Amino acid sequence: MAKETSTAPTTTVNFITWIKDNLPVVIVTIFSIILFIMIGFEGGPPQLLNVIVTGCMWALLATGLALVFGVMNIPHFAHGESFMVGAYIAYFTFTPLNKIFLATGSKFLIYLGPFLAIIAAGLAGSVLGIIIEKLVFAPLRHRTKEGWIMNAFLLTVGMSFVLTNGTTLAMGPNFRGIPRYFDVPSVEIMGAFIAVDRIVAAIISLVTIGLLWFFLRWTKLGRAIRAVSQDETGAQLVGINLDFIQTFTFSLATGMAAISGASLLFMFQAYPTVGLTPLYFAWYVVMLVGLGNVAGAIVGGFLVALLQSGTQLFIGLSWQSVVPTAIMVLVLMLAPSGIFGSEVKGVQEQ
């Protein structure tokens, strides 16, 4: 009722209590704005754009992790392998397609090639997700729920080994990369030259995240996914098919990781352990903002990118993993459930 009597003093008091209640968020927001401005001064527009591109990428990977943890309570340590599979699929789709399209000489087809490769990677990733879920997690889930998080964690680590070594066996340890997707000159933005590939990658991640947000927020299936993450029993009682939702969510997350692997093929070449770095950064993100928090993961992606860029610029390139890790440790000490403090219900329940 206090809100209705919004005289000047109460508003101030309300504002102060709001800040007190959301202290971590406020500190983080102020800190990020300062860092963003400092990076802008020191590195100029190219660095800022770099932050945005990397941020989109971490956000895309981290939302997948957050979804899988929120809905299925799986700490997914084989998420990087989905990224790797995406990169391979994109490479093996794009290279032959590009040859054929270049031969036709049609501009439209040449520009279409990269998108086809990325879509193919996304589809292949989703199918891989369905196979893994049905083959590994569904049988375990039906057998026992006891010690689920630990078991699921060990399974994903094992899966990561199998997938990386299987890929080494099948493809060899060679790097397979492409110099660029779009063979056009860089675009000038605010006096800086930015490769078109980077811009396209950023747009693809933003569009994917936007679509995911819309899907989770406004569609019936998306609502069912959120329902499962909030209360599994309640979801079953209203007639939601738990198995279907879990397989679907896993496939969605895997597909998104594959899309990010594919759209960054020009930066990360395809090789068996390419997924490790992105996986670690995606984990920094979800630990920073709180496990299972999808909205937080989007913000967190940009936060980690900001930290990385800042470290590169002010401390040195080789420190760019050290500083985010140190900050993550600090956050876990001060706010164990992450800065956006959403407690994950599933963990306590199971």
Added chain:
Amino acid sequence: MLELKNLDSGYDFLQVLWEVSFTVEQGEFVALIGPNGAGKSTTLRTIAGLIKPKGGDILFNGESIKAKAPHLISRMGISYVSEALNLFTDMSVKENLLLGAYAVKEKETQLKTLDYVFELFPRLQERKDQLAGTMSGGERKMLAIARGMMSNPTLMLVDEPSLGLQPNLTYAVFEALLKLRKQGVTILLVEQNVNATLDITDRAYILEQGKIVMSGPSHEMKANDHVRNAYLGI
């Protein structure tokens, strides 16, 4: 409509129900009464499919449902309002209700039921944009019952709706159940408030230590010596 045949059920190695048999006919309002730990909630959870029975059978409209998954049982028209409520706490009241109608395909039927539910619980309409987790205990109970109604069930299993509610809210909840019953919904009610329950139900079963020990029309049960001693404190 619902028939339990020698049902054995429980958790892992702990058997709670021993050869429980009872029936609920179409349109009836039946109470299941018993002391704490007698297995009342276990009975409802087993019917809803959340626990798989160890033996015996559950028939719904003549079809065995004991091996069915919970979501399929829910889609057959059995709605279980659990003691823990199992609401989606980070979603609005309206979203909770719409999820209750998840298995209902036609958008129009959904909205019609929504209107009806709001009419029944005006409080929920006032708070339709509020997060379910921020509501008071009584409101949450109402929401759970309302969500259970959204799938247009033919049988509702209601678990301890008066638990932790102040008396006037308890009556509001009971009134809602009576209204539902008038609509032709069959209700199986588990309650601690034996006195009020026997007043509003048609028949009652008494469950003690996992076994049905007594059954009969509610008004007769109220006059029974054992019931008066053990549950009514007279």
